[in-house]
Amino acid sequence: MKAIKIAIDGPASSGKSTVAKIIARNLGYTYLDTGAMYRSTTYLALKNDLDASKVSDLLDLLSQYPITFQKVANDQQRVILGDLDVTEAIRQPKVTNQVSWVSALPEIRQELVAQQQRIASQGGIIMDGRDIGTVVLPDAELKIFLIASVEERAERRFKENQEKGILTDFETLKDEIAARDYKDSHRKVSPLKAADDAIIFDTTGVSIDSVVDFIQKKARKIIDKS
Numbered sequence: 745m746k747a748i749k750i751a752i753d754g755p756a757s758s759g760k761s762t763v764a765k766i767i768a769r770n771l772g773y774t775y776l777d778t779g780a781m782y783r784s785t786t787y788l789a790l791k792n793d794l795d796a797s798k799v800s801d802l803l804d805l806l807s808q809y810p811i812t813f814q815k816v817a818n819d820q821q822r823v824i825l826g827d828l829d830v831t832e833a834i835r836q837p838k839v840t841n842q843v844s845w846v847s848a849l850p851e852i853r854q855e856l857v858a859q860q861q862r863i864a865s866q867g868g869i870i871m872d873g874r875d876i877g878t879v880v881l882p883d884a885e886l887k888i889f890l891i892a893s894v895e896e897r898a899e900r901r902f903k904e905n906q907e908k909g910i911l912t913d914f915e916t917l918k919d920e921i922a923a924r925d926y927k928d929s930h931r932k933v934s935p936l937k938a939a940d941d942a943i944i945f946d947t948t949g950v951s952i953d954s955v956v957d958f959i960q961k962k963a964r965k966i967i968d969k970s
Contacts, residue, residue, distance in 0.1 A: 746970035747773070747868030749883070750963060751876035754890035755925050755936060757897035757904075759947050759955060760872035763890070765821075766956050768870045771963065776863055777813070778873035778880070779843075780823045781856050783834035784811045786846040787825065790838065799851045806855060837912060841920060844927040847874075853933055874928055877939035885966050888959055889938035892948045894922050 750767070752760050761777055768775035788805045789795075809826035816822055823831045833839070846852060853875075860880050864871065871880065877887035892900075898918040905912045928936035938944055943962065947955055 745967060747866075748885040748963065748966055748970065749864055749867055749881050750870040750959075751881045751884040751887045751939075751942075752870065752872040752890065752959070753874055753876050753878075753888070753936070753938065753942065754872075755874070755892075755897070755928065756921050757901045758890040758892050759900070759952060760890055762952055763955050763959065764870050764872040766952070767960055767963070770956075770960060771870070771967075772868075774863070774869045775821070776860060776869060776871045777821065777823070778856070778860055778871055778876065780813075780821075780834060781811050781859070782847040782852075783839050783843055784823060784825045784830055785852055785856070786839050786843040787830055787834050789846055790842060796845060796849060799849055802846075802849075803851060803855060806852075811859075832908065835908065836910065837920075840924075844924055844931070848927075848931040848933055850933045853879075857934075874936040875934035877942050878937060879934045882939070885970075886959075886963050887939045887942035888962075889942040889944045890955070891944065891946050894918055894925070896948050897921050 752764050754760050761779065765775050785802065785806060788809060789802055792805060794802050812824045814822040814824055822829055823834060857880050860871065863869065864881055873880065877884060877889070895918065898914060898921055901917050901921065902912060902914050945955065945958065
């Protein structure tokens, strides 16, 4: 039975990470949160007052402070930058609102995509992001592109922030999500878009369990045939 590669793409708060983690656990696959890698890089840039003109400095910092993941209880992962746990820090609004310009830097994308492809080379992996099916894993056996209304995605992010004790205004969240959609889909390098062979799934009003069930059925059909 072949271990396949699964790519899940989509805009912010479309449910990618939540769904990917559950499916990885159910299939016994490795889950790689590519968004956390770009957030960690953004965290480095902000902490060191670097802008887009200091890409070489940012690449040097990435080599000094490698991004790794640690599994903890309940199928959760901790994000480690060098030896610092940045799991919560990279989810703060300051990082969220700056990650688009960092992730649009060609040199940064090249470095992180290379890292992601090395990790995925053995198969048995599920990745979520914005360019997994188009750039990182163009050979993935299953590609899913999740979408949802801005209103619903803002509600999801608002609830997540409340649970984490992050104070945010709902209307502000809606504006920020819409702005990030625009930035991500209009950037020159690896823009947010569905791969030609991706299955597009609108998760508006759909439960997480239903999304998981849909994707797992598609995956198992491919796995059983291999």
